[in-house]
Amino acid sequence: MQSSCRPGLRIKCAAEVKSSETKQAGAASNGKADKEPEYYEVTLQKPLGIRFSRGGDGGAYVVRTDPKIGNTDPQVEVGDKIAQVSASFGTDIWEAQNFGQVMYAIKTRNGDVYLKMKRNYGDTAGLMGEELSDSQKQWQNERRGGNYGMGTKEMQAANYRNRKETEKKRRELFDIALGKFRKNDIQGALQDFEEVISMEPKNYLGDDFSRITQIYRVAQYNLACCYAAIDQVDAGLEALGEALAAGFEQFGKVRSDPNLDSLRTSPKFKMLIDSYDEPVINDNAIKAIKNLFSFGKKNNDDD
Structure with a gap:
């Protein structure tokens, strides 16, 4: 679905942005044209036909746009970054702070989703990380030439340190999120x-x-509990499905956890959990046996 101007929600409509985007951002300087970042706005009905991924700067970037899976807009391209997003409720607009905040806003939005996007013209460098350092460039040159030198060694050591630092930050953030949930700060x-x-x-x-x-796996399960707590059943079932697909196998907990009570009101819940954990008593098997031996049926013999 293409965007439409909604004055109560938008800062300015798409038509205004389109005209401003055609202006040049400045004269050429030292042989290069300085350009201001370009933005456009779309308002889409859910479900969205756009998929996002976390970039190296923590932002939300487009990795797929497909009208077959939901509503999208011809302006949206892979590599574009979300700059603003409509709040979960009402007409407020949030500055996009990080990937988690953006996903929360989209999934909990009851109504059309407004997005202000930074245009990157198909450039996906933002998904890979920040601009390459000198050592990273040296490493890439060595890799292209089939060489193994100091650049490669330095890069391997830096990658290891970065990976360990990210693991630590991720664990700390998980603990913070769990603490917020226990304090009933569901949004946080x-x-x-x-x-x-x-x-x-x-x-x-x-x-x-x-x-x-x-x-x-555990974060996806906890995410399902959070969405269940605010009666976002579809988002909760989606997160629970991701947890189970990733190998979360505490099926007894899934069936009995009071944090998932609101999800159990949906007929999709039983279908989901049964697809990963077949119940001991199989209803279909019992029905088949009853039909085979005519249990519970009245005898229609004429004798």
Whole structure:
């Protein structure tokens, strides 16, 4: 669905932005044209046909746009970054602070979703991280040339340090989110758990050859509990499904945890959990046996 101007929600409508985007941001300087960042605005009905991922700066970047999976807009391109997003409720607009906050706002929004996007013209560098340092450039040059030198060694050491530092920050953020949930700060917990999930390392391989970290599974489950607490059933079931698909196997907890009570009101809940944990008493098998032996049926013989 294409965007439409909604004065009560927007700062300025898409038509105004479109005209301003065509202006040049300045004259050429030292042979290069200085350009101001360009933005555009869209308002979309849910479900969105746009998928996002966490960038190196912690922001939310477009990684897929597909009208087959939901509503999108022709302006949206892979690599574009969310600058502003409509709040969960009402007409407020939030500055996009981090990936977790943006996902929380979109998932809990009851109505159309407003997005102010920074246009990156298909450049996905923001998804990879900050601008390369001199050592990173040296490492890339060595890799292209098939060499193994000081740049490669330095890069490997830096990557290891960064990975360990990220793991530490992620664990600390998980504990903070859990503390917020226990204090009934559901909004804060939701944003932090979404951020924890977005920090899942790429190409992870655990000591047990698992491709997914344990903290990811538990964070998805806790996310489901948070959405259940504010009666966001669809978002809660989505998070629970992600937890189960990632290998969360505490099925007894899933079936009995009071934090998931609101999700159990949906018929989708039983279908979801049964697809991963087949109940001991299989209703379909019992029905088949009853039909086979005609249990509970009246005898229609004429004798």
